[in-house]
Amino acid sequence: MAEKVTIATVARHARVSRQTVSNVLNSPHIVRQETRQRVQDAINALGYRANQAARQMRTGRSRLIAARIEPTRDGINGSVLDRFLHGLTETADAAGYRVLLYTATDHDREIATYDDLLGTYELDAFVLVGTTHGDPRTAWLADRNVPFVTFGRPWDALDAHPWVDVDGAAGTARATRHLLDAGHRRIAFLGWPVGSGVGDDRRAGWQDTLRAADVDPTGLHRETEDGIAEGERLMRDLLDAVAPTAVVCASDSLALGALQAIRGIDPPVSVIGFDDTPVAAAVGLTSVSQPLGEAAARCVDLLTGVLDDDHQTPAPVLLQPALALRHTA
Amino acid sequence: MAEKVTIATVARHARVSRQTVSNVLNSPHIVRQETRQRVQDAINALGYRANQAARQMRTGRSRLIAARIEPTRDGINGSVLDRFLHGLTETADAAGYRVLLYTATDHDREIATYDDLLGTYELDAFVLVGTTHGDPRTAWLADRNVPFVTFGRPWDALDAHPWVDVDGAAGTARATRHLLDAGHRRIAFLGWPVGSGVGDDRRAGWQDTLRAADVDPTGLHRETEDGIAEGERLMRDLLDAVAPTAVVCASDSLALGALQAIRGIDPPVSVIGFDDTPVAAAVGLTSVSQPLGEAAARCVDLLTGVLDDDHQTPAPVLLQPALALRHTA
DNA sequence: TATCCAAATTGGATCGTTCAAGATGGCGAG
């Protein structure tokens, strides 16, 4: 194996000092054009790459971003995070950062992991996915001045940190409007229990759109934990109670359940899901589609803003979802 | 912010030298019990964590493992990798390693990424997923003596490296036997074009099991690229040509296509997919289930074997899949 | 009590990079 190529090797090869090589890499403008070229040639000829560990020791920056990979719950919604992660890896890469994975089963362990990652790897930043009311994680990170971005807006007014989110209300509103345009009036909603920021937001989009169209939403919605079986049960309940002609759901899992509940009904009840998961695509379920790649890219943008430029809090980003039309609506 | 806690801080606090603290961390057995305890107490009291960058500089080891995150193709099979990744993160964590993500669109770029990751981050090892005939990646890594494991066995006899795989032939054999036991005889197979190691392996399991049961498999199989539409097309073709009463598929995508093709046929044609993806669970598709968590764990086992112990090539691991029974078979 | 040996501990060098400060050389002004 060839000798290890360090900055000293390059310096010797280009007949300059180590510092000059370092300058070519970090502040090219202060090095004379001719020298710069000579150093660059040496770098290319030797295939030199700056050692990140050594660099990190001096600068305290690791160019590493941490993201959590979820313990795939029902496997349907899990894919949302996976697609986001993929986008994150690509964009971070382009910005010169790498993504480090971690897992955690609850918030306490997750915070312990932060502590560990920061202590041993000196991570530059965290990307948190899915925020809840009174999220202890954001508070912990903010207390320690650790840069982070959340994919999901803070649901408590007091938290001020950079975030990227998709406008869930706009998504369900768009879905509801689509159904109204198709002539539906009794448009129901299957959602999550009141109190989850995301769920409330999605319900509001449906409710407000119905009201704006002079349809009274009272009695047209049901709430449950997420899941296919739960969705089916609640949809049967709705069918018995109010006989809706269409339903907007807070997730594809719920929508799949609804699809099973309406099997055989004629004329068919329209169903729209949320997240445009692979399952939705596979079964032909119309669904609200989040721009996950875009969201990941904006997360990286915000982070590099915080890390490279001033340490100011950049403006949050709210993205608009689209409606992926298939044959269930 | 409090002063940074280094090994020197701990040493001062425990009234010993830096080296003794280092010994407590790396070779506890050579330190007297009493001293060890005092150092441990100091470490806990101060919340000391060894700085990975500094450690890496001396030892040349980063305790970082790289894994690739795929550009979710059809979103169905992509989830397989995601579940594997999750298992990998968990197990690596337990073994004291962290998982670094990367993406690449083709083999050449992937190799360029290896070079970069090795040069700048001094990665300890790679986990490759999905191996093909004449895979240039394994050759590149082996040439440079970079430790790696593949999830997927080497399909060319000459490659000798640690690998973990799931016995695909055993999976399709199990599926086929299940159908035979249920009284089926005309059991078809939907698979991928000849030449892909994985696809050929899965087809062989079906074929051999039929032969063993004195059923001639001739004409009972079709091959295509992966996809739902492709599966549907080929299944229609099979129905017209040989009217099978059951079909085993090389993937859940193909199986979903088959399900659409058989809609309305009575008595229903049995369908079995492969990979037990969330989509299969959602639509009630019986499918061959790979022990992905187990596979990931064994990958980490092999890697730690190579990294921590001798640099010998550990024995490969072949895991047995299970059949997730649902209502399509 | 002095001596010796092994176990436990210590101080200095080192990994590859960047930071801070110092050296060099060319050029115009006094």
Place this chain on the structure above:
DNA sequence: CTCGCCATCTTGAACGATCCAATTTGGATA
């Protein structure tokens, strides 16, 4: 001719850990 200045480049030190060689310590032995 000399000085100062600017642009450019070089030198020495530091980051925080581990390795290596040297030294101290404690207990057993003579």
